[in-house]
Amino acid sequence: MLTNGTAVARNTFRETVRDRIFYIVAVFGLILIGSSAVLSPLTIGAQGKIVADVGLGAMAMFGLLVVVLVGSNMLRKELDKQTIATILTKPVTRRQYLLGKFCGLTMTLLSMLVVMSILFVIILLICRVTPHPRFLAAFFLTFLELTLINAAVLLFSTFVSPTLAAVFTLCFFVIGHLSESLMEFGQVMGSRLQILVTKIIYYVIPNLEVFNIRSAVVHGDPISFSHLLLATLYCGAYTALLLILAGAIFSRRELR
Amino acid sequence: MVRGRWRGWKLWTLWGRAITSILLVLLLMGTCVGLLRALENMTSSSAENEKLYFPSGYFLREATVGFRSVVADYLWFQTIQYYGSYRQGEHDLRYFQGLVDGVVQLDPHFIEAYYFGSLVASVDQQAIPYAVDLLKRGILANPDRWLLPFHIGFLYYVLEPDYERAALWFHLATQSPDANDFVRRFAAFARKKAGNLEGSIVLWQHLYDTTSNPAMKELAERMITHCEESLRQHESNPDSGGL
Numbered sequence: 001m002l003t004n005g006t007a008v009a010r011n012t013f014r015e016t017v018r019d020r021i022f023y024i025v026a027v028f029g030l031i032l033i034g035s036s037a038v039l040s041p042l043t044i045g046a047q048g049k050i051v052a053d054v055g056l057g058a059m060a061m062f063g064l065l066v067v068v069l070v071g072s073n074m075l076r077k078e079l080d081k082q083t084i085a086t087i088l089t090k091p092v093t094r095r096q097y098l099l100g101k102f103c104g105l106t107m108t109l110l111s112m113l114v115v116m117s118i119l120f121v122i123i124l125l126i127c128r129v130t131p132h133p134r135f136l137a138a139f140f141l142t143f144l145e146l147t148l149i150n151a152a153v154l155l156f157s158t159f160v161s162p163t164l165a166a167v168f169t170l171c172f173f174v175i176g177h178l179s180e181s182l183m184e185f186g187q188v189m190g191s192r193l194q195i196l197v198t199k200i201i202y203y204v205i206p207n208l209e210v211f212n213i214r215s216a217v218v219h220g221d222p223i224s225f226s227h228l229l230l231a232t233l234y235c236g237a238y239t240a241l242l243l244i245l246a247g248a249i250f251s252r253r254e255l256r
Numbered sequence: 257m258v259r260g261r262w263r264g265w266k267l268w269t270l271w272g273r274a275i276t277s278i279l280l281v282l283l284l285m286g287t288c289v290g291l292l293r294a295l296e297n298m299t300s301s302s303a304e305n306e307k308l309y310f311p312s313g314y315f316l317r318e319a320t321v322g323f324r325s326v327v328a329d330y331l332w333f334q335t336i337q338y339y340g341s342y343r344q345g346e347h348d349l350r351y352f353q354g355l356v357d358g359v360v361q362l363d364p365h366f367i368e369a370y371y372f373g374s375l376v377a378s379v380d381q382q383a384i385p386y387a388v389d390l391l392k393r394g395i396l397a398n399p400d401r402w403l404l405p406f407h408i409g410f411l412y413y414v415l416e417p418d419y420e421r422a423a424l425w426f427h428l429a430t431q432s433p434d435a436n437d438f439v440r441r442f443a444a445f446a447r448k449k450a451g452n453l454e455g456s457i458v459l460w461q462h463l464y465d466t467t468s469n470p471a472m473k474e475l476a477e478r479m480i481t482h483c484e485e486s487l488r489q490h491e492s493n494p495d496s497g498g499l
Binding site: 046049050053054056057060061173174177178181208209212214215218219221 | 321322329368
């Protein structure tokens with residue numbers, strides 16, 4: 001059973017790599033190198049901070065772009081080409097197929113982040129900024145955030161068109177980063193009902209800010225191991241929830 | 257013969273097309289450059305007023321989901337450029353405080369922004385209350401950094417001057433875990449020799465030696481010259497008062 005899912009994952013990984021994904025990494029590298037070279041004379045007194053900020057921000061941004069652009073089209077492509085019908089005639093269930101797709105894109109994201117991280121460290125060294133081990137925590141949490149978004153895009157692509165799936169995923173990203181503000185807003189509004197409603201919404205929608213430690217890492221704030229552990233568990237639980245939902249929808253879907 | 261003439265005609269049309277295309281591209285390029293220059297001339301007069309419409313840091317905090325630090329860096333560039341154009345005499349820095357507030361609202365740990373912002377506000381705008389308030393906000397967000405309380409002491413010492421308060425803030429700076437020897441030495445010096453011009457020169461000299469920011473270096477150089485002149489005047493006429 002696992003082997004069947006693994007085969008789909010491996011195939012998805014190969015397919016996404018061929019999908020010019022590494023061109024994006026190259027663009028990322030060029031932008032990063034270009035920005036640090038161009039910006040360094042302007043960044044008086046804060047060169048290291050700005051190079052690190054731009055690097056970590058670009059990693060998250062390009063990762064998000066890859067998830068949205070590749071993830072939203074992944075299922076539609078196979079449905080259009082009818083290759084999905086061939087795959088499902090093999091001993092692969094729909095849930096295994098979906099899990100394979102998820103794992104394949106996650107592997108692509110991981111390899112992309114590894115390449116980006118190496119480039120980032122090289123640029124830090126060029127700019128004479130000592131790369132602190134704390135940066136590893138930022139890379140790891142960015143990966144977790146992208147994994148969660150990957151599960152979301154897969155869920156959306158099971159029931160809407162690729163364009164809508166991409167839009168929904170971007171909304172998911174925005175809402176995920178604003179959920180804390182939403183709860184604060186509810187508390188400012190004052191009434192008990194409003195506080196309760198915003199609290200419920202806050203716990204139902206994902207809080208992607210827990211994965212955003214980029215600023216803290218750049219400023220050298222300590223990152224606790226318990227934060228990393230809890231964020232990992234949160235990502236695991238939420239991803240599992242989204243994949244179960246995606247599986248339930250996809251297994252009932254008529255494949256045309 | 258006919259074939260040769262046909263080939264020649266074909267070659268000519270090919271070359272003709274290529275030359276026409278190149279000329280067309282150059283013409284369009286020239287038009288674009290001309291139009292852009294005309295637009296630049298039109299907008300340069302209102303460029304300063306653009307800052308008036310800059311959204312507040314509180315709005316940007318919510319709008320820049322997940323990328324606050326990067327936007328803070330962008331705003332920091334704008335601030336530096338804005339200060340640069342002030343030094344060239346283009347405006348009177350009226351939106352400087354709004355820009356600095358935006359930077360620190362987006363990234364409350366951006367020490368350089370508090371430091372530079374308070375220095376420019378106090379020296380170039382004589383807005384010492386704003387500078388102190390900015391630094392106090394910085395201390396709230398970064399209680400472990402000696403630079404911010406030390407800099408409040410610095411402002412009280414060299415610009416206000418209020419030596420008692422300055423000594424208090426210098427003492428507070430020595431309590432920070434990252435306080436260095438200079439801070440401790442200066443806090444002791446300020447307690448003993450409050451109000452002396454050499455103290456101001458030492459402070460400006462320390463700023464000059466430690467900053468990598470050319471604008472701050474230039475500002476410190478200006479103030480050292482000013483203090484030295486005052487010192488000379490004071491020595492030649494001791495009744496003329498302090499700084």
